[in-house]
Amino acid sequence: MTEPNAVDAVDAVDAVDPGAEEPAAAVTDGCVPGQILWEPPTDIRDHSRIGDYLRFLERERSLRFDDYAALWRWSVDDLAGFWGSVWDYFRVQDLRAAGAGPVDADRGFARAPDDAVVSRGTMPGAEWFPGTRVNYAAHMLANLPAQGPVVVARSQTRGPVELTADELRAAVARARAGLVRLGVGRGDRVAAYLPNIPETLVLLLASASLGAVFSSCAPEFGTRSVVDRWSQIEPRVLVVVDGYRYGAKEVDRVEEVAAIRAELPTLEHVVVVPYLRAEPGRVPDSLTWDDLLAGEEPEELEFEPVPFDHPLYVLYSSGTTGLPKPIVHGHGGILLEHLKALALHFDLGPGDRFFWFSTTGWMMWNVVVSGLLVGATVVLVDANPGHPDLGYLWRMAQECEVTVFGTSAPFLMSCRKAGLRPNRLADLSRIRGLGSTGAPLPVEGFGWVYENVNPTLLLQSFSGGTDLCTGFVAGSPLLPVYAGELACPCLGAAVAAYDPAGRPVVGQLGELVLERPMPSMPVGFWGDPDGSRYRAAYFEEFPGVWRHGDWVQVTSRGTCVITGRSDATLKRGGVRMGTAEFYSVIEGFDEIADSLVVHLEQVGASAPGGDEGEELLLFVVLAEGTRLDDDLRRRIATELRRSLSPRHVPDEIVPVTTIPRTLSGKKLEVPVKRILEGRPVDEAASTGALADPGSLAAFEAYARHRRGTG
Secondary structure (H helix, E strand, O other), rough: OOOOOOOOOOOOOOOOOOOOOOOOOOOOOOOOOOEEEEOOOOOHOOOOOOHHHHHHHHHHHOOOOHHHHHHHHHHHHHHHHHHHHHHHOOOOHHHHOOOOOOEEEOOOOOOHHHHOEOOOOOOOEEEEEEEEEOHHHHHHHOOOOOEEEEEEEEEOOOOOEEEEEEHHHHHHHHHHHHHHHOOOOOOOEEEEEEEHHHHHHHHHHHHHHHHOOHHHHHOOOOHHHHHHHHOOOOOOEEEEEEEEEOOOOOEEEEHHHHHHOOOOOOOOEEEEEEEOOOOOOOOOOOOOOHOOOOOOOOOOOOOEEEEEEEEEEEOOOOOOOOOOOOOOEEEEHHHHHHHHHHHHHHOOOOOOOEEEEEOOOOOHHHHHHHHHHHEEEEEEEEEOOOOOOOOOOHHHHHHOOOOOEEEEHHHHHHHHHHOOHHHHOOOOOOOEEEEEEEOOOOOHHHHHHHHOOOOOOEEEEEEOOOOOOEEEEEEOOOOOEEEEEOOOOOOOOOOEEOOOOOOOOOOEEEEEEEOOOOOOOOOEEEEOOOHHHHHHHHOOOOOEEEEEEEEEEEEOOOOEEEEEEEOEEEEOEEEEHHHHHHHHOOOOOEEEEHHHEEEEEOOOOOOOOEEEEEEEEEEEEEOOOOOOOOOHHHHHHHHHHOOOOOOOOOEEEEEEOOEEEEOOOOOOOHHHHHHOOOOHHHHHHHHHHEOOOHHHHHHHHHHHHOOOOO
């Protein structure tokens, strides 16, 4: 990848004439939107986990479904029947019968009665499996492969680490005993300032086994960002690293750790993993990870039986416009949802090696470690994915024998733009599934994967969020892959697109909603005893219906097209369009390394380029050696006019040095829009939640320039 030029963001830029030309049908890299790129083999039901589940339904419930659409419709119409079948199929155990010992497939299993699956099936307020007792960690450690590693870890900070089932269980048992010695018990919070390494997984499982509540922040989070999150949950124990390497760069975190602990008065103990340097005393007044695990291994690893909705972990919204929302997820909801998603959608099971590139600050880390639930080996990678080049993760996939490879859409598009051909860099023949999330994957991204990774894999564009710690629109082994489309709503997810009046629409853009509850919807927000903050976040727009905040089109064949956040949608002259479509066009130019588009609905009469009180601004990061000259402006305008519409040609194109993104890589259209509307940066966004805290400065300068105040 090339580095962008440093271009002053307040350079005057001429407006581009929109013209009046009509768009043509899009064809990208020989791949047409909606083109079928993969079809299920005729015998898919014979060798897939969802096929086995269908046979279970027929054998045990006398239910037969001819296709995915019929199965999905039943899964959202009969919530008790569907989620009860998930409990039964995966032999989830009610620990009231099994006790506090290890989960055993032949002990303590009782079929879930339909009348005890869900009560008050409304939103918010649905209660799942009332009266049962479960433990996420007990099930995580129940179905581990007997042979070979169950955890495979690679890092740019230290050498490879691999754990067998016995080694993982022993580490969890010792960590659990160590936490008990520190006074941790049911309901206490354990915070992890740790990267994606085995110790973080061990700490999660040890905490969950006690009924304690786990919360992680990746060590790239700055002090303010971490304190904003953890001050809300008041942790008792903090486990940290002293630093890490990001590619060739050493990042020391000793000062940040000191600042974080100083702001958290409830902390009683700090434990350090000497990850960057094994030097005693680098983090004063702390135990080491070895100290925590120093006691004798207990004879039997025990698990606290907790209610279905007992807090398992707290995840956080991005926090770009205020304090991050502390989203509480429960043991039972995560257990059932991840069993369903990983086995029935991603077809994961024993013999698989499951990888998804993530930090511990993104919900995909929580998803990938749940691969243990379905008997897969999990692959954990702590690294700069672009070091020493963009081939790093692909070579790692060969080395670690990955069978299901997950990443973000921006990473795939970066590989494509760089001309990378991963299947020439590494043997990727073992990869039979590829997941993409974090942003909509454009049509050309679908085509690139099938041409340059593996032509026989099942590509799943996966869309959901931290709010449910899963995706609710994805793919299925039973369905074809259409270029640019997500194959289906997930089982149990009553997905619809709503128009502004709250009516379901097909074939046109609308608000993505969930019309029925799911078990992994949050237990609530921490510190929100009356639920008012929770209701305001999801249920104000359409009472009784979950509004997610994405802009989606449900097609007549049941597929979905996500086009970006609904609060960042572009609407000009009555034509409404998601930002993802815009970026797909702009970032197809070799000269454009990155971009961000903002629609200002109400601008002053003196604003440049204003058209009937509205304005469309395009910010671009230029590739190295590129200038934003008149020719490039004309070509951008022509391509937008052809591919989208004349109304979506920007009034102004502004070069900047970087595009502001969250730590998980999402573009910050809404905070930038607020800055351009006159809000101060510290009110428009929480800079601690940004990958580059200084990335908004250029937009603030540009806003002052427009107002004539700077």
